[in-house]
Amino acid sequence: MASIKFDNTELVNTTYVPRFVKHESSPERESVLLPITRQNGSVRVSSRYSTKTIQLQGILTGTSQANLEANIDAFKELFSRIDKNLDIDWNGTTRRYVATCQKHEFDRDHFHMLFVPWTAEFIVPSGIGKNTSETSLYDVSAITDSSTQITLTFLGSSQPKPVFTINMTTVGSAQVIQLLNNDTGEYMKIDGPFTNGDEVIVDCLNLTVKKNTVSIPFRGVFPNFYKGANDFYFNIIGAGSNVDQDQPYENGSRNVNHDYGTGLPWAAQSFVPTESGYIDKITMVVDKTGTPGGYMNFLIYDDNNGQPGTALSANGYQIAAADVGAKASVDAIWVSGTKPFLIAGKKYWIALNPNQETGTDTSNNFGWYFSDYISDYPAGKAMFRASSSGTWYNGVANSQINPDRGIYGDYENTFTTYMGSGGAANHSVRLRVKYTQLWL
Numbered sequence: 001m002a003s004i005k006f007d008n009t010e011l012v013n014t015t016y017v018p019r020f021v022k023h024e025s026s027p028e029r030e031s032v033l034l035p036i037t038r039q040n041g042s043v044r045v046s047s048r049y050s051t052k053t054i055q056l057q058g059i060l061t062g063t064s065q066a067n068l069e070a071n072i073d074a075f076k077e078l079f080s081r082i083d084k085n086l087d088i089d090w091n092g093t094t095r096r097y098v099a100t101c102q103k104h105e106f107d108r109d110h111f112h113m114l115f116v117p118w119t120a121e122f123i124v125p126s127g128i129g130k131n132t133s134e135t136s137l138y139d140v141s142a143i144t145d146s147s148t149q150i151t152l153t154f155l156g157s158s159q160p161k162p163v164f165t166i167n168m169t170t171v172g173s174a175q176v177i178q179l180l181n182n183d184t185g186e187y188m189k190i191d192g193p194f195t196n197g198d199e200v201i202v203d204c205l206n207l208t209v210k211k212n213t214v215s216i217p218f219r220g221v222f223p224n225f226y227k228g229a230n231d232f233y234f235n236i237i238g239a240g241s242n243v244d245q246d247q248p249y250e251n252g253s254r255n256v257n258h259d260y261g262t263g264l265p266w267a268a269q270s271f272v273p274t275e276s277g278y279i280d281k282i283t284m285v286v287d288k289t290g291t292p293g294g295y296m297n298f299l300i301y302d303d304n305n306g307q308p309g310t311a312l313s314a315n316g317y318q319i320a321a322a323d324v325g326a327k328a329s330v331d332a333i334w335v336s337g338t339k340p341f342l343i344a345g346k347k348y349w350i351a352l353n354p355n356q357e358t359g360t361d362t363s364n365n366f367g368w369y370f371s372d373y374i375s376d377y378p379a380g381k382a383m384f385r386a387s388s389s390g391t392w393y394n395g396v397a398n399s400q401i402n403p404d405r406g407i408y409g410d411y412e413n414t415f416t417t418y419m420g421s422g423g424a425a426n427h428s429v430r431l432r433v434k435y436t437q438l439w440l
Contacts, residue, residue: 021055027051032047105118149233150232175194175276177236189276247416284415297354313337381412
């Protein structure tokens with residue numbers, strides 16, 4: 001034995017004189033089995049390795065009885081330390097276990113004046129050991145592709161737990177980072193927005209995701225990896241303009257919003273995006289009666305207990321009056337500034353703010369079409385309010401026939417949301433993959 005250290009204290013010396021350290025055996029594999037109905041045998045549902053036990057034995061020496069007893073006290077203090085590194089020379093490297101001594105004994109007889117046999121039993125809660133140095137698998141700067149396929153090959157006898165470091169050199173259109181193990185189908189998505197210079201670290205061993213040293217949320221799971229080769233994809237999402245949510249159905253009915261004398265009615269529609277990122281544009285079925293002027297202005301709101309809450313930006317997605325004619329599907333285009341960044345799975349609202357419309361009355365107005373089947377888009381609903389400070393109600397705006405400027409009920413306004421930058425990928429990202437070899 002070249003070296004055995006516990007909490008950086010060398011045991012292979014003339015004081016501790018170890019006889020052996022038994023760490024070669026694997027921890028017990030525990031399996032969950034499910035009996036097969038009306039058949040012999042069972043199927044394995046899952047399995048896991050239990051804790052690992054390491055046994056040491058040796059002779060503790062002293063130069064006198066008093067010195068021996070002082071060494072015994074020092075021995076007991078050393079082995080009382082909890083969750084410390086037990087480092088063992090093995091196969092030309094150092095095998096490290098984070099261990100706690102759960103039992104140690106001295107077999108001292110009357111003649112043991114200058115030495116005493118000892119034994120110790122260490123427990124390794126994780127069940128695994130690891131190398132003391134990291135292995136670099138991948139380090140590439142200036143990644144500009146939206147999808148990069150990488151073969152990650154891991155050594156060791158226990159399931160690998162890599163660390164991914166992503167440096168956002170130039171964010172460009174990058175809005176979401178995805179780490180995908182194509183062999184298992186498991187993936188993690190990390191939502192932006194990002195800024196140039198951000199560093200994101202995904203630690204699959206300690207189960208942490210941090211941006212600039214601060215823990216951040218993520219979607220999906222920490223991907224598992226196999227020993228040996230893994231088909232891995234590093235994906236950057238955000239380029240292009242991709243349909244996310246779509247409610248195209250209408251039955252010829254329209255929201256009508258025009259100046260009723262005391263205020264302009266608003267219309268809104270909730271939706272839940274399935275992908276995070278910026279909204280590139282919104283499309284809805286609209287028309288106009290007469291010659292209203294200005295713009296149809298659509299704002300994005302967050303949700304406040306099932307109704308529009310706070311606008312994510314003072315700017316909106318607009319359709320100029322000149323671009324509205326007979327009933328048709330028309331794109332609402334972002335005005336200026338930074339577009340709203342949405343998080344997948346959260347509820348948001350598209351709200352038609354009529355304050356930028358001009359010259360509207362019963363003969364000159366805009367229409368936003370809707371369906372009266374709430375099942376057309378189960379993830380959302382239409383709402384309206386009589387003015388910018390009014391109460392939101394379930395239904396649609398119809399100021400021509402109702403002094404309350406609305407028809408109450410369950411409806412779905414037409415809309416299509418497009419997520420992305422609207423252009424080609426223009427990011428530049430550095431990806432590093434490291435891991436520590438793990439051993440049973």
